Each structure stands twice: as C-alpha cells, then as structure tokens.
Ligand SMILES: Nc1ncnc2c1ncn2[C@@H]1O[C@H](COP(=O)(O)OP(=O)(O)OP(=O)(O)O)[C@@H](O)[C@H]1O
C-alpha cells in the first residue's frame with residue numbers, strides 16, 4: 001500500500017499562482033478529503049497528483065517515487081471524474097474493461113475482473129447497457145468500477161457525488177466509505193461539501209486560496225479549529241462569532257460583548273483589551289443554567305424546526321447568533337426564550353485581526 | 367402526439383404554410399430525378415420531341431442496352447468507385463489526425479496552424495497554379511494524383527476540429543488515466559465519439575468524389591483512367607456530333623437525351639443506395655449519458 005507525499009507543491013498558470021506551496025503527507029490506506037470553497041485549488045491539487053496538470057514547483061511522490069515527470073498512465077492512480085466521463089459508445093462492461101484492454105490484460109482475466117467489480121458495485125445486471133440507459137447513481141457506480149478494476153495504488157475523486165440528488169448522495173457516500181474499508185486503497189477525495197468531508201475522511205485537509213488552513217481528523221477540526229476559516233467551514237450551521245474585548249481580572253479571562261461578560265476557558269493566551277471573536281457552536285449553547293456557563297440575554301426572532309432539533313435565529317447586541325436545540329417534540333417551548341448559557345469549556349477564541357485560535361490546550365497540525 | 371385541435375388558429379395557418387412550402391420544395395427537388403428516370407426509359411423520339419413529363423413515353427430499355435453494352439462505361443464506372451472509395455479513405459486518414467491535432471490545446475503554435483489552414487478556405491492559388499503544381503509533382507494523368515490531390519479540404523478539417531473541441535476534456539483525461547496513449551485516445555475515444563461529424567465528412571467526400579468532374583477532365587488524358595462523369599461528357603459530345611448517330615436517332619429507339627438520362631440514372635443509383643447506411647450515423651446526442659455537466 002502506498003502513501004502520497006506533497007512537498008512545497010506549487011501551481012502557476014502563466015503569471016498567476018493558484019497553489020502556494022502545499023505540504024501534505026498521506027499515509028498508506030488513508031482516506032483524505034480536500035475541502036474548501038470554490039476556486040481554492042482542490043481540483044488543481046488533485047489533478048497534479050493525477051498527472052493531468054504539470055507541477056510548477058515542489059515534488060509529489062507516490063509510494064516513495066517522485067512522479068513529477070511521470071505520465072498519468074504510469075503513476076498507477078485512478079480517478080473518478082465529476083462528470084463521470086463514461087465512454088458513451090461502450091457498454092458498461094466495456095467501460096469498466098477499457099483500462100485493462102489498453103494495458104493488454106488477457107481476455108479471461110478482464111472478464112473475471114469486470115465480473116468481480118460489477119458484483120461489488122451491484123452492476124451485474126447492467127453490464128450490457130450503454131451509459132445513456134443508466135440512472136445517475138448507476139453511472140456513478142460505473143465510474144467507480146472503472147477506477148477500482150485496475151487495482152491502482154491511489155484513488156482520486158473529484159467531487160464524484162455533486163451531480164446526484166441529496167438522497168442518492170448520502171447513499172453513495174456510505175458506499176464509497178464501505179468500499180474503502182473493504183479495499184483499503186489510499187484515497188484522495190475532493191469536495192466542497194463539509195458534511196461529505198466529515199463523514200468520509202480519516203483526515204480532512206481544509207484549503208483556502210491555494211493554501212492549507214488545517215489538517216486533522218474530522219473531530220480535531222470540529223473541536224479545535226486552528227482559525228476562523230476552519231471554524232466557519234466545518235460544522236453546520238457554522239460556528240457563531242461574537243466580537244468583543246478581552247478583560248483579565250481575578251476571576252480569570254473573560255470577553256466583554258458590550259455589557260455582557262462571558263467567561264472564557266482557562267487555557268487561552270489572550271492579552272488584556274485584545275480584540276477577539278468569541279466562537280460558539282450552535283449545538284453547544286445551553287438553554288438551562290449550569291455552573292461554569294455564562295448567562296447571556298438574547299432576542300429571538302425566528303424558529304426553524306428540523307424535526308428532533310430546531311434552529312433558533314437570535315441576536316446578541318445586534319450580532320446574529322444561531323442556536324441548535326432539541327425540540328423534544330414541541331417547538332412551543334422556545335417561545336419567550338430570552339436567556340441562553342454559554343459553557344466556558346466549549347468556547348473558542350480567535351484573534352480578531354489574524355483569525356488565529358487563541359486556545360492553547362491543544363495545538364492541531366497545520 | 368399533440369392534437370391538431372389544440373393549436374390556435376394562427377398556429378394552424380403557420381403549420382399549413384410550412385407543410386405547403388416543404389411540399390413544394392420537395393417536389394422541386396424530386397422532379398428532376400423523376401424526369402430523368404422517365405426520359406431514360408422513353409423512346410428517343412419521344413424524348414427528343416419533349417413529350418416526356420412525368421412517366422416514360424413508349425417505354426423502352428434501349429438506352430440502357432446501349433450504355434451497358436459499352437465496356438468504356440463499365441471501366442469509367444469502376445474508376446469512379448476507385449476515386450470515391452480511395453479518395454474518401456485518403457481524406458479520412460488525413461483529416462482525422464489533422465483535426466485532432468488542431469483541436470488539442472497543447473499543440474505548439476495552434477493558433478498559427480489553425481489560421482494557416484483556415485486561410486485556404488478563402489484564398490487559394492487558383493486553377494492554373496494548381497494545375498502547374500500537379501504537373502510538376504508528376505501527378506498529371508495519374509489516378510493517385512486525383513486521389514491525393516483533392517483529399518484534404520480545410521472546411522472538413524475545421525468542421526471536425528470544432529466537433530473534437532466540443533468533446534469534454536474529461537474524456538481525454540479519463541482515457542489517459544486508463545493508460546491510453548495519444549493514438550489510443552484518438553482512435554478509441556474521440557473517433558467513436560465523433561461518429562456523427564465523421565459521417566458528415568464521409569458523405570461530403572463521397573458525394574464530391576462521385577460527382578467529381580472538372581479536375582478529372584483537366585488532369586486525366588488516358589481514356590482508361592477517366593471517371594463516369596467524364597465518360598458521360600464524352601458520350602454526350604460524341605453522340606451529338608456523330609453522323610451515324612443522327613441516322614440511328616431517326617429509328618428513334620434511343621437518342622442523346624435518353625442515353626444521357628440513362629447514364630445519370632446509373633450514376634445516381636449507388637449514392638441512393640449508400641446514403642441510408644451513412645445516414646444512420648447522424649444520430650443526435652451520441653454524447654448523451656457519457657458525461658453529466
Ligand atoms: N487552466 C487554468 N488557467 C488559469 N487559471 C486556472 C486554470 N484552471 C484553474 N485555474 C484557477 O485556479 C484556481 C483553482 O482552481 P480549482 O479548479 O483547483 O478550484 P477548486 O477548488 O477545484 O474549485 P471548485 O470547487 O469550484 O471545483 C481557480 O482560481 C481557477 O480560476
């Protein structure tokens with residue numbers, strides 16, 4: 001099994017640099033998801049690994065071999081494209097077999113491999129069909145089949161689910177993860193959907209503007225975002241941000257949001273009167289009082305029931321604030337809500353200027 | 367099917383006007399064929415007298431007997447097949463790779479080459495220089511000269527290039543990831559995907575080769591190399607000024623008109639037979655289902 005190493009990888013188009021020196025070490029069998037907003041360079045990075053884009057600087061190594069000058073076909077990687085790129089003139093079986101045919105695999109072996117892959121993906125009964133006669137999900141599976149049939153060292157996925165409807169996406173997401181558990185092939189997966197990233201990844205790479213903001217397991221990113229960007233990107237709805245000023249006194253550090261004094265966890269490195277953004281995940285807000293939680297008055301203006309939970313849209317001194325709370329079967333219980341409680345241990349603090357996390361108890365990789 | 371009654375009055379008038387115009391156009395296109403066929407089966411007397419309108423008058427197959435009995439007819443027929451098949455094959459062999467290369471963004475000097483080729487659509491050397499060129503290349507009175515000399519045409523290259531350009535890049539990339547080299551990308555992916563465009567070009571080539579007349583007449587001297595169209599012209603010229611023929615014409619079983627018509631019918635037949643087979647490839651939406659954008 002093979003790892004993938006990116007060292008100071010740069011991509012420039014003419015005079016424009018779009019990837020600014022990325023370092024990323026992917027371990028064998030790992031499922032890594034590149035996530036980030038549109039245009040941040042995810043696809044470009046993936047395509048450099050695939051060999052479809054030239055590498056302008058730095059090195060990429062697959063399985064210990066530097067592949068900067070190696071053609072895509074000799075890198076032993078397979079890619080699933082966003083638009084599938086199934087050959088419309090070939091049947092499903094021929095589509096899956098295409099790569100093997102090109103590599104002059106013996107006929108009998110091709111037949112066996114195709115049958116096996118079709119079995120894994122539940123395509124056996126569609127082998128003779130043309131792509132045009134398949135549903136979106138089936139096409140997606142054929143595209144996957146074409147990748148796995150060759151037993152490549154690395155799978156690359158570029159937003160493979162973005163053309164499917166929400167339900168099918170959830171289903172295929174689970175299938176992809178199951179497939180990974182079964183085959184254990186190193187996988188690099190690009191998406192801009194943070195839910196997909198959270199559910200699929202062993203490790204997530206959050207990218208922004210051609211740089212890596214943070215690398216970590218889904219839970220690491222969720223609990224210890226290194227900066228405001230990651231905090232806002234991971235988690236849905238995103239983390240609330242309240243602007244305030246630090247005060248330090250005998251009680252320990254706190255943030256003043258105008259006249260509201262919010263206690264901070266002990267392990268923050270803040271200076272007196274520093275401008276900060278207080279980060280509060282909507283799901284961490286408490287509706288009932290508790291020790292070590294600061295009561296904060298709010299003005300509630302909208303309740304969005306989602307079933308077992310509801311999103312409460314509120315304001316704290318004019319700053320928007322979203323709360324995610326269990327409905328317990330009755331949305332009426334939120335009417336008249338005017339006080340919430342912020343538990344100190346769940347609060348994040350970010351420097352208002354740099355956006356960096358000021359929490360010190362855990363430093364996550366980046 | 368939509369119900370006729372669902373249309374508004376204006377729509378009905380529009381639909382009927384369309385039908386009438388299409389009908390008239392069809393009639394105008396079809397009539398010459400019918401007329402020629404009718405003449406070819408009429409007696410020479412009736413044809414010369416201009417009596418044939420829609421159906422054969424004094425039905426006879428004498429005109430066909432006359433030309434089918436002429437070995438020069440068969441030889442020129444054979445030549446036309448050679449020029450058509452050889453020329454079309456040569457065109458495809460040259461045009462497909464050229465169009466593919468011109469469609470690739472990684473081609474060095476792509477803009478220049480595209481302009482270089484498109485230029486010839488509007489400006490060319492002209493007849494005399496072309497003739498001299500062929501002469502200097504030793505391609506006068508040469509069957510190969512006819513085949514190679516007219517194999518490449520800028521319009522067809524550009525037509526196919528545009529089609530290749532419209533094929534999503536991910537097909538090429540997927541094929542390359544699958545291990546295909548440039549040739550395999552072209553022959554195993556792009557050519558099958560471009561079938562409708564290639565069928566169009568093939569048809570253009572076949573028709574222009576089949577009807578090719580002028581340059582064959584100018585460049586070929588030997589009787590045994592001429593194609594059907596040139597033979598047709600020779601025959602008409604001969605028939606009209608042979609004295610002996612004037613005599614037989616009185617007998618009126620065939621005439622210059624009926625023989626001309628018979629040769630035309632013979633030359634149209636293969637095109638009519640081949641067309642439906644090629645037409646199958648003008649399938650719309652062959653890319654459908656391959657990609658989802
Ligand atoms: N051929 C190109 N020439 C110039 N710039 C390009 C080219 N391809 C991509 N870019 C630029 O590189 C940047 C990164 O593009 P990339 O496709 O990697 O984004 P992405 O993260 O995959 O976005 P998305 O989520 O929209 O797919 C973008 O700003 C884009 O405009």
Ligand SMILES: [Mg+2]
Nearest residue numbers: 042043044158
């Ligand atoms: Mg992309």
